[in-house]
Amino acid sequence: MNLALKDIRHGLFRFVLTCFGLGLLMTVVLAMIGIYNGLVSDALAVVKAPAADVWVVEAGTKGPFAEASSIPADTRDAVARMPGVAEAGAVNYQNLEAPHAGRTLRLYVVGYESGRPGGPQAIAEGRGIGAGHFELVADRKTGLLPGETIRLGRNRFTVVGLVEGAMNSGGDPAVYVTLADAMALQTELDPAAQRVQAARGAVSVKSASVAAIIARMSPGADVDLLTATVRQWKHLAAMTQAEQEELLLASVVDKARRQIGLFLGILLSVSAVVIALIIYTMTMEKLKQIATLKLIGAPDRTIIALIVQQALILGASGWGIGLMLILAVKDYFPRRVVLEPFNVMVLAGIIAAVCLLSSALGVRAAMKVDPATALGS
Amino acid sequence: MALGDILIEVSNVAKHFGEGETRVDALRAVDLTVRAGEVIALLGPSGSGKTTLLNIIGCILAPSAGRVVLDGEPVFDGKWLRRDLRRLRLDKIGFIFQSHNLLPFLTAQENVAVVLDLTGLPAEEGRTRARELLDYLEVGHRAMVKPALLSGGEAQRVAIARALANRPRIILADEPTAALDGARAGLVMDLMRKLAAEQEACIVTVTHDEKIFDRFDRLIHLRDGHLVSA
Numbered sequence: 001m002n003l004a005l006k007d008i009r010h011g012l013f014r015f016v017l018t019c020f021g022l023g024l025l026m027t028v029v030l031a032m033i034g035i036y037n038g039l040v041s042d043a044l045a046v047v048k049a050p051a052a053d054v055w056v057v058e059a060g061t062k063g064p065f066a067e068a069s070s071i072p073a074d075t076r077d078a079v080a081r082m083p084g085v086a087e088a089g090a091v092n093y094q095n096l097e098a099p100h101a102g103r104t105l106r107l108y109v110v111g112y113e114s115g116r117p118g119g120p121q122a123i124a125e126g127r128g129i130g131a132g133h134f135e136l137v138a139d140r141k142t143g144l145l146p147g148e149t150i151r152l153g154r155n156r157f158t159v160v161g162l163v164e165g166a167m168n169s170g171g172d173p174a175v176y177v178t179l180a181d182a183m184a185l186q187t188e189l190d191p192a193a194q195r196v197q198a199a200r201g202a203v204s205v206k207s208a209s210v211a212a213i214i215a216r217m218s219p220g221a222d223v224d225l226l227t228a229t230v231r232q233w234k235h236l237a238a239m240t241q242a243e244q245e246e247l248l249l250a251s252v253v254d255k256a257r258r259q260i261g262l263f264l265g266i267l268l269s270v271s272a273v274v275i276a277l278i279i280y281t282m283t284m285e286k287l288k289q290i291a292t293l294k295l296i297g298a299p300d301r302t303i304i305a306l307i308v309q310q311a312l313i314l315g316a317s318g319w320g321i322g323l324m325l326i327l328a329v330k331d332y333f334p335r336r337v338v339l340e341p342f343n344v345m346v347l348a349g350i351i352a353a354v355c356l357l358s359s360a361l362g363v364r365a366a367m368k369v370d371p372a373t374a375l376g377s
Numbered sequence: 378m379a380l381g382d383i384l385i386e387v388s389n390v391a392k393h394f395g396e397g398e399t400r401v402d403a404l405r406a407v408d409l410t411v412r413a414g415e416v417i418a419l420l421g422p423s424g425s426g427k428t429t430l431l432n433i434i435g436c437i438l439a440p441s442a443g444r445v446v447l448d449g450e451p452v453f454d455g456k457w458l459r460r461d462l463r464r465l466r467l468d469k470i471g472f473i474f475q476s477h478n479l480l481p482f483l484t485a486q487e488n489v490a491v492v493l494d495l496t497g498l499p500a501e502e503g504r505t506r507a508r509e510l511l512d513y514l515e516v517g518h519r520a521m522v523k524p525a526l527l528s529g530g531e532a533q534r535v536a537i538a539r540a541l542a543n544r545p546r547i548i549l550a551d552e553p554t555a556a557l558d559g560a561r562a563g564l565v566m567d568l569m570r571k572l573a574a575e576q577e578a579c580i581v582t583v584t585h586d587e588k589i590f591d592r593f594d595r596l597i598h599l600r601d602g603h604l605v606s607a
Contacts, residue, residue, distance in 0.1 A: 001487065001494040001503075003480075010482030010523070292478045295437070296539070297467025298495055371463075372437045374478050375428065375551050 003293075003302065004309035007286070018278055019317035025271050026322025027329075029347065032264045034330060034337030039260065041338045043169035043253040046108070047244050050091065050118045053223055055244050056213040056230050059237045064093050064211035065169065065244075066251040071236060073179075073208045076113075082229060084221025089116030090210040092182040095172060100150045105142055107175050108168040109152070111182020117214045120176050126161030133181055137161040139173035152177070153185045169252045171335040179210065268350065275318075275351070276358035279311045283362030287369050294371035304363050311359035315351040382449065384546050384579045385411040385434055390443030392429050392602075403429040404440070405602040413546065416570050416580040418590065421599035427583045428551065430599065434581060435470055435549050436462045448546050467495055471540030471578075473569075475552035477532040479524040485511060485535045486520040492542040510538040514568060530561045537565070541572055548573060550582040559588045566592040 008015050047065065055064075056071070056079055063069020073090050080088040092111035097104050112118030114129050120137050126146035129135045136157045138144040144159045151157075157177065166174035177185070217223055223240050230238035239247065249257070283290075290303055323344060330337040392404040404426045411417055419427040432438035433445065436452060445453040448469050452458055459465055466472075479488045489507035494500065511517040514534040516527075524532055533553065540548055548569070554562035566589045573580045582593070590596060598605045 001491055001500065003482075003491075006487065007482040288478075289480050289482075292480065294463060295435075295466065295472055296492055296495070297463045297465075299463060302495065370437075372432050375432070375437075375472075375474060 002309070003306045004313065007306070008310060008313065015314075019314060020321060022275065022278070022314065022318030023321025023325060025274060026318050026347070026351070027325040029264070029267050029271055030322050030326040030339060030344070031330070031333075031337060032260060032267055033343050033347065034326065034339045035333070035335065036257065036260045036264060037338035037340060037343065038171075038333075038336035039169075039253055039256055040249065042167050042171050042336055043248050044245055045165055046093075046110070046168050046174060047241070047248055049110075049121055049166055049174075050089075050112075050214045051121065051216070052117060052214040052241050052244075053217040054085075054215040054226055054230070054238055054240060056215065056236055056238045057211070059233075059235050061237065062247055062251065064091070065248050069211050070209040071211075071213065073183075073210045075236065076116075076210075076213045079213045079215050079230070082215075082226060084217050084223075084226055086216045086218040086221075087117055088213055088215040089113045089118040090179055090213055091118040092179055092186065092211050093168075094182065094186055095168070095170075096152065096185065098150055098152050100144070105144075105150070106172045107138075107142065107152075108170075108172040109182055109185060110166075110174050110176045111179040111185075111210075112176060113179045117216050118179075120161075120163040120166060122163065123161045124164045126159070128161055129176065129178060130160070132178060134158060135160045135177070137163055137176040139166040139175070140164050141167065141173040142175065144175075152181075153188055154190075155181075155184075157181070165336075167336075169248065183208075183210070271351075272354045272358075275315065275354050276361065279307075279314065279355065279358040280361050280365070282310060282314075283307050283359075283366060287366070288373060290366045291369045291371050291373035294369065295374045300367065303366050307362045307366060308356065308359045311355040311362070312352065315355035316348075319348050319351050382413050383410055383446075384413050384448050385409065385581065386444075386446040387430070387434065388444040388446075390430075390433060390440045390445065392426075392433065392438065392441050402602050404433070407443075407599075407602070407604050409597065409604065411579045411581060413577045413579055414574055415594050416566075416573055416592065417582070417595040417597055418593040419581065419583045419597050419599060420585070424601075425599040426602040427599050429602075431549055431551060431581065431583050434547070435472065436465055467492070467543065469545055469547055471543070471545040471548045473533075473536050473540045473548065473550040473553045475555045477524070477536035477556075479527075479532060479535055479539070481524050484521050484523055485516060485527065485531075485538075488524065488535055489538045489542045492539055496543055507538070507542060510542060511535065514538050529556045530565070533557060533565055534568070537569060537572070541576065541578075544576050544578075546576070546578045548578055548580045550580060550584075552584055552586070553582060554584065554586050554589055562586060562589050563592065 057063035058069040058071050061067040061069045076088050076090045090113055094109050096109055097106050134155055134157050136159055138159050140162050146159050148159045149156045227238040230236050387409040390407045393400055393402045395401055421427050433440050486507045489510055490503040493503035493506055508520055511520050516531050516534045519531055554565055569580055
């Protein structure tokens, strides 16, 4: 006879309500884990997208993500000719806001050279950029659809394809345009401002600077040798893909990551206390029944099973409800909520451990109960 | 009625609580023997040591001195002679409480079957035995009802069924009729007597209920921890 299940069934409404409350708490915990993961994943998405081996940037900067970087566009040719480099491409990154369909879209514009590294990894819908000008490939989160047009700067761009999961560390969805268009966006002035500049006699010189050069290595080529060679040019710096990712996490998202991590720690501690309190209270309410069980001869293992099983059922239910709720609502969060099976299982392990520890408190109290207590009225 | 084996043998049992100036002697050199089939009552004013003696016989409380033999097995002689006292209670002793103390999350039938389940009896056999007992005690029609929905008399019958489920030879009852009116109290006592006779068990009851005194074979008076008449 499973006493734990019988007791749960007896007070089912109350138990379900408790599980639901715990489930809501677990939803918040899972949401925080997801937000934490999302932050890291988003931050790395734009770095990982070009599938680069080496990033060549302006000397003395941690560009192009942690700091601004500007290097001559023709550096690409020099890098491409270096030993071990399979292909190289120049890239440009900038944030801008564009009005579209009655709202303002904040976009992360990535300029790249078509047919060279730096563009989107996989087109989810439509096609990649084909024409030389005024086409773009957008992340699905922009809400743009293939065939639509959007004004960026002084020109109207046509959406020709969609990608998924492309954004910057701030969560702004990316749009990919040609490098030439991106450079124009960066340097072209508003007509009124251009007239003022012309009246002042200032000469408009189109900048030929890019943010970085991305290089992919031939199989077996020595990445460290390339970075060391590039660093010999005083105006350039080079870092490997791993260094770039590390840099991004250590600088750009570090504070936000630690903030969320700390909050997650507090949340887990609060959850542990709440779970412990619920389980302890559940046990305290049953002390007279436990005394009766002891009196009629129930061994310790029966009483321990009653408490531990209920604690684990409570924890498992709370975890399950929390998981279902977060899976149902995670796509409505403004930023990505990324839940890995590993995180979910680790949380399950933590909850199981907390439940076992909490039930140990209850078991301790139950073991101390004098069976004679049951004889009193 | 012919009396059988000695089921309870309490020799020179004493129990005190506290030491020095705070010492209270709850029992002083009590001797008591109860045979199979006997139904006895422990009487006395509050603090006379009735419940202490009942708890000692029930292996819930260790005496300070003396010897206790239950169903031919020495269980205490200056110290407990068995470590698994709960198993001893499960095998040999049935308890009936003033407030029936049924487990609220189990049905009447489950409350009886739980004892059998603890002994390792297969669930189906346990259910059958529980149902038979409840039928015998005329509460079989309430077998699937939770204790909260039982009347006082019904709950006490279920408690009796639970106490008898494992066919214990020693039944200890603490004010079993306190919550019942005179007629029901008499019926419950008659039923307990009948079952005790059938199971060759003895019943030791702590009671103040004068209405049922005529249902006992012996009335044992306790005063200040002494057994004053038997």
